[in-house]
Amino acid sequence: MSTSHQITSYFKFLKRSTNQHGVHSPFVFDLVTKCFYNKSNHVAYKTIKDYINQLLKSNQTIDVKDLGSGSQVFKTNSRLVSKMAKVAGSSFKDAKLLYRLSNYFQFNSILELGTSLGIATHAMHLGNPKAKITTVEGCPNISTFSQNTFNNFNLNNIDLLTGDFTIVINQLKTTTFDLIYFDGNHQKEATLNYFETLLPNSHNNSVFIFDDIYWSKDMTDAWESIKKHPKVTVTIDTYHFGLVFFRKEQAKEHFTIRI
Template identity: 20%
Template sequence: MNTLIHFSQYICYYLTARNKHGIHSPFVFQLLTEVIQTKRFYYNRSEKHSALTSRLLSHFKPKSIVEIGNYNLSEKSMIYHQNFQNIKEDLIDFIYIQKATPETLNKALKYMHNDSVLMLNNIHQTKEEWKFLQNHSKLNVSINLFYIGLIFLREQQEEQHFTIRF
């Protein structure tokens, strides 16, 4: 991606992103304070994303995890690679997608339930897919962390989309 375009996208993100004080959803506020925002400084983005993934897995304690893409989720979290053809579960608790395509997203949605977490990498490189998920009637909560997107299907919550500083 062109550096100037990437920089301008980040500036727009930063100007519209909120911190935890602008969040009125109890679920998202708790997620921000307990999992997403930490006081630790990370020297590179990869380390920061791996730590976030580890904290998300610790917080949600998923029984079934699927990773789609060519990226190692986190060596610390001991994730096994699977793909949708080999899934024996009806529903999946945590889905990580490295490179989102409409086909992959539609398949992932079939396996999501009320407590599922869908984590997408590089959401600004796949803007159309991110917008597709935000506008999907089945999905209620989305969190934009600039490089990472989190999607939740929470039937008890009204539809809300958050842009959070990370």
């Protein structure tokens, strides 16, 4: 992880970012005001917090097989769940935003690349409990742990698949998704490959969300390439997340929004 890249990127982000007052698209304005800036203290937030707290209190260790870009924090493959939740899991702030997005758009079919400890999965599930979520985890031991945690919290409609992302997503060719959340491999080539492979799984109103678009210079380059793709119309950069829309009725436009 390039810390200097992240610091430089963040200052640039702040310079070019705006709030709802800089937005002239009604679709994006509504999204920013009714979802991004929704200040309600949703009941689901407590459930998400309880889920995170349970992970933070866990003294269990998992032997991790890393298929992605690796970890800059963990030097060994045997990792404490509590430390993983602190460092590698979605933050409470990000989880709350994913909940609001899932709730606002009422996504019915969701694909998540990178289950990890299931914090984001749980948040998206709470946003629309009727949604069918397919979540993919590369490491079998993390997968087993998260499946057990989902069972303990009685989370239904979640299909957890284990394996290499490229192999698994090639088996999902016939499925269309309302939301695809990319949070598993922060390498440029892999990110662009997943994006291209999953484009046929999208429709006019699908949303793609890329996590940690400023994780490294490579990841930011991938984000810039995605923005230029001819099928992409609107993008929103919130610094942590990059949101991609394919709405043909929208003029191509890129927004940078402070949350």
